[in-house]
Amino acid sequence: MRIRALVVRIIRQFVRDKRTLALLFLAPLLILSLTKLVFDGRTVSPEIGLIGPASALADKLEEQNASITVFDSMDDADKALHSGDLDAIIQIRDGKADITLEGSDPSVSRSTQLVMQKALQSSAQDDLAPSVHYLYGGPDMASFDSFGPVLIGFFSFFFVFLLAGVSFLRERTSGTLERLLATPIRRSEIVLGYLAGFGIFTLIQASLIAWFSVQVLGMSMAGHIVNMLLINLLLSLTALTLGTLLSSFASSEFQIIQFIPIIIVPQAFFSGLFNLDAMNPVLQKLSYIMPLYYGADAMRGIMVRGEGIPDIQLDIYVLAGLSILFALLNVTALKKHRRM
Amino acid sequence: MDESTAVPAIDAIRLVKRFGDRTVLDDITLTVPQGELFGLLGPSGSGKTTLIKLITGIDRADAGKVELFGEPMPQLKMLQTFGYMAQSDALYQELTGKENMAFYGSLYGLAGKVLASRIQSAALLVNLTDHLDKPASAYSGGMKRRLSLAIALLHEPQLLVLDEPTVGIDPVLRKTIWNELRALTQKGVTIIVTTHVMDEAEKCDRLGLIRDGKLIALNTPEAIIEHAGVHTIEEAFIALGSSKEDHT
Ligand SMILES: Nc1ncnc2c1ncn2[C@@H]1O[C@H](COP(=O)(O)OP(=O)(O)OP(=O)(O)O)[C@@H](O)[C@H]1O
Ligand SMILES: [Mg+2]
Numbered sequence: 001m002r003i004r005a006l007v008v009r010i011i012r013q014f015v016r017d018k019r020t021l022a023l024l025f026l027a028p029l030l031i032l033s034l035t036k037l038v039f040d041g042r043t044v045s046p047e048i049g050l051i052g053p054a055s056a057l058a059d060k061l062e063e064q065n066a067s068i069t070v071f072d073s074m075d076d077a078d079k080a081l082h083s084g085d086l087d088a089i090i091q092i093r094d095g096k097a098d099i100t101l102e103g104s105d106p107s108v109s110r111s112t113q114l115v116m117q118k119a120l121q122s123s124a125q126d127d128l129a130p131s132v133h134y135l136y137g138g139p140d141m142a143s144f145d146s147f148g149p150v151l152i153g154f155f156s157f158f159f160v161f162l163l164a165g166v167s168f169l170r171e172r173t174s175g176t177l178e179r180l181l182a183t184p185i186r187r188s189e190i191v192l193g194y195l196a197g198f199g200i201f202t203l204i205q206a207s208l209i210a211w212f213s214v215q216v217l218g219m220s221m222a223g224h225i226v227n228m229l230l231i232n233l234l235l236s237l238t239a240l241t242l243g244t245l246l247s248s249f250a251s252s253e254f255q256i257i258q259f260i261p262i263i264i265v266p267q268a269f270f271s272g273l274f275n276l277d278a279m280n281p282v283l284q285k286l287s288y289i290m291p292l293y294y295g296a297d298a299m300r301g302i303m304v305r306g307e308g309i310p311d312i313q314l315d316i317y318v319l320a321g322l323s324i325l326f327a328l329l330n331v332t333a334l335k336k337h338r339r340m
Numbered sequence: 341m342d343e344s345t346a347v348p349a350i351d352a353i354r355l356v357k358r359f360g361d362r363t364v365l366d367d368i369t370l371t372v373p374q375g376e377l378f379g380l381l382g383p384s385g386s387g388k389t390t391l392i393k394l395i396t397g398i399d400r401a402d403a404g405k406v407e408l409f410g411e412p413m414p415q416l417k418m419l420q421t422f423g424y425m426a427q428s429d430a431l432y433q434e435l436t437g438k439e440n441m442a443f444y445g446s447l448y449g450l451a452g453k454v455l456a457s458r459i460q461s462a463a464l465l466v467n468l469t470d471h472l473d474k475p476a477s478a479y480s481g482g483m484k485r486r487l488s489l490a491i492a493l494l495h496e497p498q499l500l501v502l503d504e505p506t507v508g509i510d511p512v513l514r515k516t517i518w519n520e521l522r523a524l525t526q527k528g529v530t531i532i533v534t535t536h537v538m539d540e541a542e543k544c545d546r547l548g549l550i551r552d553g554k555l556i557a558l559n560t561p562e563a564i565i566e567h568a569g570v571h572t573i574e575e576a577f578i579a580l581g582s583s584k585e586d587h588t
Contacts, residue, residue, distance in 0.1 A: 183447040
């Protein structure tokens with residue numbers, strides 16, 4: 001009854017606040033689209049300079065989407081490489097390919113190398129040429145498909161954390177929390193009301209992001225969308241409870257913003273956006289205390305590797321456990337304002 | 341008289357409140373019988389709001405105890421017994437006046453037709469009926485005050501705790517409100533109200549004068565005036581306040 005009153009109030013406040021609604025629902029879609037555009041544009045076609053007559057190789061390279069310029073001398077090719085017109089030069093000497101890469105952008109070097117490798121392999125007409133199989137994903141999987149799931153988790157977390165933190169803080173600074181606590185509402189009812197009220201919006205947000213990234217952005221989705229929704233919702237609930245909890249340590253909206261570099265950004269680093277294998281193993285363990293790590297792990301599992309509930313149950317338990325823990329701490333933190 | 345009316349509505353015993361090493365309320369003892377209109381009068385910063393918060397259990401005393409209707413405070417179930425109007429309006433700006441009232445009303449367990457009719461009668465009392473569908477952000481300062489008062493009246497509590505209820509309200513409406521408060525006490529409702537305004541103070545059954553956290557007088561307005569040997573509450577207040585300072 002009192003919880004319902006709180007939920008109705010939160011819904012009404014939200015619906016009136018169009019900008020906040022837009023932030024919650026549209027901002028993640030916008031950023032996901034932008035990221036997709038940046039990382040998943042046209043297939044890159046490397047510019048390769050070829051020296052001397054090697055038309056068979058040129059054909060093979062063109063099959064691999066490279067655009068080929070044939071040079072008579074190394075000097076001309078070298079000039080083109082310096083001026084940025086070429087990504088690489090191939091010179092065939094004594095039946096061996098001698099490759100020079102422009103090399104200032106590692107990702108371009110890598111894709112150029114890959115194209116040349118494939119062309120050289122197929123032109124070798126060798127029975128030993130390996131045939132490659134993929135356990136997950138496939139040759140067409142773009143890097144966006146791999147870190148997109150992490151981004152989805154990140155946005156669910158980030159925006160909900162921010163909104164919940166600011167809303168609860170406002171309740172405190174505007175005096176309404178004190179007034180609320182002069183009514184017979186229980187502290188736990190306040191926390192549950194907030195969970196339910198915001199939960200509705202985070203559920204909508206999670207569904208919207210899931211639908212958009214799979215149907216519109218065409219991200220690879222090997223698993224089941226219901227699992228993805230579940231993880232997204234759990235992650236948002238963790239963000240919600242953590243946000244409200246931390247807001248009791250902030251005295252202004254600006255201080256909520258200060259939590260971003262402390263709480264949010266480190267989680268982004270540890271959640272799998274970047275490969276952590278090169279990091280000190282002890283530091284790597286830090287990721288185990290970060291909610292986003294579990295959310296991102298499960299998201300990637302579902303979307304890339306098609307994992308089902310049994311494979312991601314640890315992530316589910318941890319996220320649910322953290323939500324419950326933070327919610328209980330919230331109830332305790334409210335004691336600061338009213339003992340009963 | 342049966343026993344329930346014999347129990348005082350408010351019984352505050354030797355209350356002490358400190359903020360840091362500053363004593364803001366010093367040994368306040370105060371009993372308000374049921375059905376009384378009790379006024380707390382004192383200059384800004386004297387401790388009126390702090391005392392109100394101790395009585396309602398919003399804040400905790402460092403020493404002493406409070407009982408409402410014989411029940412020790414703070415206690416969750418006792419929060420239902422009083423209506424509270426804080427000194428600063430605690431309203432949700434995005435919500436309309438009606439939605440604010442409906443929200444607080446349902447926290448006190450009101451619903452459906454009862455809630456709707458209470459909203460109408462409380463709004464009528466504070467003259468807000470025509471503005472119920474405006475968002476609170478579009479209310480003037482006085483209108484916000486009136487909405488807060490209406491919210492405090494909503495669940496028809498046995499005790500009304502009003503912290504400066506009439507600030508920013510025009511004299512005509514102020515008079516209506518005081519008449520209504522008087523009518524409520526005749527129905528047995530106890531009211532404790534803080535004020536700066538002397539003519540309001542004179543309308544109370546009894547007054548408590550607070551200065552620097554001490555209760556310097558506790559009596560009917562007439563008795564206070566007579567005791568101080570002056571003609572008005574205002575003069576009595578100045579006389580009592582300075583005589584206190586002379587001793588210290
Ligand atoms: N949370 C707090 N922390 C520190 N000091 C406080 C706090 N609340 C009140 N005080 C101090 O306690 C004293 C009494 O404050 P209180 O709000 O009770 O005054 P008041 O009589 O209600 O004044 P006014 O008429 O201006 O509302 C003031 O000196 C104030 O500075
Ligand atoms: Mg005050």
